[in-house]
Amino acid sequence: MKNYEYIESALIHGGIYGDERTGAVNTPVYQTSTYMQDGLGKNRGYEYSRTGNPTREALESLIAELEGGKAGFAFASGMAATTAVLSLFQSGDKIVISSNVYGGTFRVLDKVFQRFGFQYVIADTTDLEAFEEALTPDVKAVLIESPANPLLTVTDISAVAKIAKSKGALLIVDNTFMTPYLQRPLEHGADIVLHSATKYLGGHSDLIAGLAVVKTQELAERLHFIQNATGGVLQPFDSFLLIRSIKTLSVRMDRHVRNAVELAKLLREHKAVKTVYYPGIPDFQGYEINKRQAKSGGAMISFELREGYDTHRFFEELKIIALAESLGGVESLVCHPASMTHASIPREIREKVGITDGLIRLSVGIENVKDLSKDLQSAIERAKL
Known part of the structure; x- marks a missing residue:
């Protein structure tokens, strides 16, 4: 019992x-x-x-x-x-x-x-x-x-x-x-x-x-x-x-989500960011449905930079957030879905559903969010052509 x-x-x-x-x-x-x-x-x-x-x-x-x-x-x-x-x-x-x-x-x-x-x-x-x-x-x-x-x-x-x-x-x-x-x-x-x-x-x-x-x-x-x-x-x-x-899932997920909410807000307000995909944002298309069936929007964020910013240079300029396959670890990870996690999907199918060559996927870790914010902003600034 x-x-x-x-x-x-x-x-x-x-x-x-x-x-x-x-x-x-x-x-x-x-x-x-x-x-x-x-x-x-x-x-x-x-x-x-x-x-x-x-x-x-x-x-x-x-x-x-x-x-x-x-x-x-x-x-x-x-x-x-x-x-x-x-x-x-x-x-x-x-x-x-x-x-x-x-x-x-x-x-x-x-x-x-x-x-x-x-x-x-x-x-x-x-x-x-x-x-x-x-x-x-x-x-x-x-x-x-x-x-x-x-x-x-x-x-x-x-x-x-x-x-x-x-x-x-x-x-x-x-x-x-x-x-x-x-x-x-x-x-x-x-x-x-x-x-x-x-x-x-x-x-x-x-x-x-x-x-x-x-x-x-x-x-x-x-x-x-x-x-x-x-x-x-x-x-x-x-x-x-x-x-x-x-055993530690709840405390880790609480921190993951808290960091993700803050970074999603930062990215949405950044002039260099064109689109942010995150279910925890009220104006996200699936926000209300997600709110009914889940406790939060989770800790995964995808986004695209505007024209005039080099996505490859963005990856190169990150100092804390690692470019790597996988997600969900205590460390923050970033990847390029089109050439990494979803490379096996034919290009025409990827593009049809919105997985563009400019899409960036971010797995938000449990580091101090101020360090993560600084790393993201610095990499975006250095990615400007």
Whole structure:
């Protein structure tokens, strides 16, 4: 029985807390590949660590509780989690994806799953009428991000879930940008939630991991079979590290968001900045929807500089904020989506949805915001042609 009510406590005490045998407050690292059995067909709940490991099980139980799902699954990367979830479907099935998703998600659909007869179609999930038209009888699932990567487009999860359900399709939501601390998609009608736990859940840029949470026992059984059969599981020590990191998620996210709000205001008011994409700005297109389904606008900002400013020089002039792939770490990171995270998406598709060559994506860290402001302003000034 849980003796807490709020998610800040669940982050620390949720799932399988500590070790009953010794009283250790941290789940031990069960660094073992196999388990001694008491006899033929008699084990103590574990046989082989690909199938089940106590440290990984503690993490999986924790993320299931945080997202409000039936079961959680931990994988070796976010893409391994995505691949396992997509493996729930078969040749001839079709999936609808939102018009701007992570490039790796697009790549695995376009270059891997399409080879096996599993099709995809891109739709603007912010346009509910157009979205519903895209849900033909062969569509078995919808995969969205909200806010989406990298334009922070907000999709109404509840509305999309209702339409998907009416058409017999599952709704999969990538919740990487928000985490369960800021948004819980299952409460809004989603069937499956995905995380690149490498990002905010890990939070320290020191591990690679993926998580999936399902809403029903039927999905849990099917996904566990795929996890065990394909074997892309998270290792015990990384599971331990991720549990450790999740304990501080609330305090980190509060600081991330506070810094992001301030930097978004700075960028909006800067004469050299043409466009700012951030769901926490009241006049942002998806602000009201995001406000209904999430605690805040998160800590990701995308923006474009005006003509007369060199984007490449801007990257070169940053001193604190690092030019790097990934996001969600305690350090601030900046990237160029067109040539980095979304390079696998064909140029014509990128440009159609607004991922221009001038787009800059900023993952706001937890440094002192005054240092971050100074770094941004100095780099922008030095980028002037």
